[in-house]
Amino acid sequence: MKIAVIGTGYVGITTSVSLGELGHELIGVDIDPEKVKKLKQGILPIYEPGVESLIQRQLAAGSLTFTTSLKEALPDAEVIFIAVGTPSLPNGEPDLHYVEAVAREIGTHINDYKVIVNKSTVPVGTADWVRDLIERELERRHVKVEFDVVSNPEFLQEGKALEDARHPDRIVLGSSSQRAKQTMQTVYANVNAPIIHTSPRNAEMIKYASNAILATKISFMNDIAKLCAHLSVDVSEVAKGMGLDQRIGPHFLRAGVGYGGSCFPKDVEALYALGQSAGQEMSILRDTQRINREQPGWVIAQMERELGSLKGKKIALLGLAFKPNTDDLREAPSLKLLPLLHAAGATVRATDPIVTDPVKEQFPKVGIAADAYEAALDADAVLLCTEWASFLKIDWKRIRERMKGDRVFDARNALSIEKVEAAGLRYWGVGRKGSA
Ligand SMILES: NC(=O)c1ccc[n+]([C@@H]2O[C@H](COP(=O)([O-])OP(=O)(O)OC[C@H]3O[C@@H](n4cnc5c(N)ncnc54)[C@H](O)[C@@H]3O)[C@@H](O)[C@H]2O)c1
Numbered sequence: 001m002k003i004a005v006i007g008t009g010y011v012g013i014t015t016s017v018s019l020g021e022l023g024h025e026l027i028g029v030d031i032d033p034e035k036v037k038k039l040k041q042g043i044l045p046i047y048e049p050g051v052e053s054l055i056q057r058q059l060a061a062g063s064l065t066f067t068t069s070l071k072e073a074l075p076d077a078e079v080i081f082i083a084v085g086t087p088s089l090p091n092g093e094p095d096l097h098y099v100e101a102v103a104r105e106i107g108t109h110i111n112d113y114k115v116i117v118n119k120s121t122v123p124v125g126t127a128d129w130v131r132d133l134i135e136r137e138l139e140r141r142h143v144k145v146e147f148d149v150v151s152n153p154e155f156l157q158e159g160k161a162l163e164d165a166r167h168p169d170r171i172v173l174g175s176s177s178q179r180a181k182q183t184m185q186t187v188y189a190n191v192n193a194p195i196i197h198t199s200p201r202n203a204e205m206i207k208y209a210s211n212a213i214l215a216t217k218i219s220f221m222n223d224i225a226k227l228c229a230h231l232s233v234d235v236s237e238v239a240k241g242m243g244l245d246q247r248i249g250p251h252f253l254r255a256g257v258g259y260g261g262s263c264f265p266k267d268v269e270a271l272y273a274l275g276q277s278a279g280q281e282m283s284i285l286r287d288t289q290r291i292n293r294e295q296p297g298w299v300i301a302q303m304e305r306e307l308g309s310l311k312g313k314k315i316a317l318l319g320l321a322f323k324p325n326t327d328d329l330r331e332a333p334s335l336k337l338l339p340l341l342h343a344a345g346a347t348v349r350a351t352d353p354i355v356t357d358p359v360k361e362q363f364p365k366v367g368i369a370a371d372a373y374e375a376a377l378d379a380d381a382v383l384l385c386t387e388w389a390s391f392l393k394i395d396w397k398r399i400r401e402r403m404k405g406d407r408v409f410d411a412r413n414a415l416s417i418e419k420v421e422a423a424g425l426r427y428w429g430v431g432r433k434g435s436a
């Protein structure tokens with residue numbers, strides 16, 4: 001089957017290569033000529049493990065191509081995926097103008113039956129709106145072309161996008177016609193995952209509600225962690241004990257410095273905004289967001305409680321990306337910690353295995369170190385912000401020798417207390433040992 005994917009960000013690229021693995025022929029479209037130029041050369045403009053080699057293989061086989069021209073991509077494609085961004089507007093609602101532009105362009109150029117699949121995360125009712133936009137363009141052209149709009153939300157996690165695409169927990173298909181449903185069944189025929197066939201509106205809500213509950217689990221555990229800190233309880237042990245209950249599950253129970261990334265913050269906000277416009281309070285989501293906003297400040301306040309004033313203190317910041325295995329800095333907690341540390345008078349030397357330059361541009365005062373050992377030189381304290389695998393394997397004795405102070409603040413609850421303490425360092429975690 002020939003498939004066009006509009007937008008070559010995380011979702012567009014992952015969709016393209018994973019559908020390519022299923023035997024389909026893919027054409028990726030992006031308005032960004034630089035991105036397309038790189039992709040045509042097999043260069044991935046983002047860091048996502050495993051994806052670049054797959055692009056190169058599929059380019060060489062001729063089963064994957066890229067273009068900046070939607071018009072050129074449309075005629076041969078039976079299915080058109082929309083995978084453009086839906087960032088937050090200042091009022092919290094998602095900005096749908098990229099989706100709108102693509103829908104209009106599709107309406108301008110289609111001449112035969114297509115299934116248009118929305119993969120972007122969008123509010124309930126967007127599939128109907130996309131249908132209207134396309135119909136209006138067809139009316140303007142005085143042509144009649146049949147098409148269907150399907151909602152097929154994406155659930156991949158950055159850093160493990162390929163694995164998630166190959167082995168999804170479920171595929172959600174919100175189709176409004178039998179013809180579209182059958183086409184989508186062919187698209188995903190070779191994926192071994194449960195398929196939920198539902199309406200487009202239900203599919204759109206499934207995506208927002210899924211992200212919102214995951215974000216809420218994190219904020220809930222961050223609240224529990226702060227209580228654990230007062231009661232000398234280790235929240236990691238609590239999470240372990242809770243997670244074995246199958247009704248709760250072990251995932252997304254890790255307390256830390258809060259959630260970041262391009263999805264949770266904007267999607268929780270968008271669902272909250274959707275509630276507001278429907279006159280529905282959504283107070284849980286309000287608190288989910290509040291707790292997340294406050295978490296970096298709470299971590300810094302705890303550091304001040306432990307270290308005294310941070311004025312003149314040297315802090316080694318380990319990790320800048322919003323999570324490991326990505327170079328994505330969107331809503332990264334590091335970008336919230338840095339101004340707070342600076343405002344408190346601390347000097348920061350940061351390190352990250354992948355992403356440093358954009359942080360240096362945004363915060364010229366931050367020193368950038370090649371690795372954790374360089375960052376720790378003369379430091380009063382180490383602060384772990386992103387739990388990259390390389391940081392979990394640190395030789396803490398080597399770190400101790402280089403530091404001036406002896407404090408390790410684990411804002412991800414990812415380090416082994418025993419290993420840190422065996423090196424003669426004092427450990428602090430979020431609602432773990434050392435917190436109060
Ligand atoms: N990043 C994730 O992990 C993830 C996971 C699930 C769902 N989503 C959702 O998927 C959508 C895309 O997310 P992303 O992170 O891939 O976005 P992104 O911002 O990384 O990429 C979007 C791409 O679309 C391109 N684009 C914009 N307008 C275009 C147009 N008119 N024609 C062609 N290309 C156009 C941009 O140049 C950009 O390359 C969002 O709605 C997001 O919420 C993202």
Ligand SMILES: O=c1ccn([C@@H]2O[C@H](COP(=O)(O)OP(=O)(O)O[C@H]3O[C@H](CO)[C@@H](O)[C@H](O)[C@H]3O)[C@@H](O)[C@H]2O)c(=O)[nH]1
Pocket residue numbers: 121154155156157158159211214218251252253254255256257258259260261262263264267322323
């Ligand atoms: O127990 C946990 C789990 C995660 N996080 C943080 O939560 C954020 C988001 O992590 P994760 O969900 O792994 O990354 P994303 O790539 O943003 O993926 C989320 O957002 C995507 C975009 O909608 C969805 O497709 C995914 O299903 C959803 O997990 C990161 O800052 C993590 O550090 C925690 O603090 N504690």
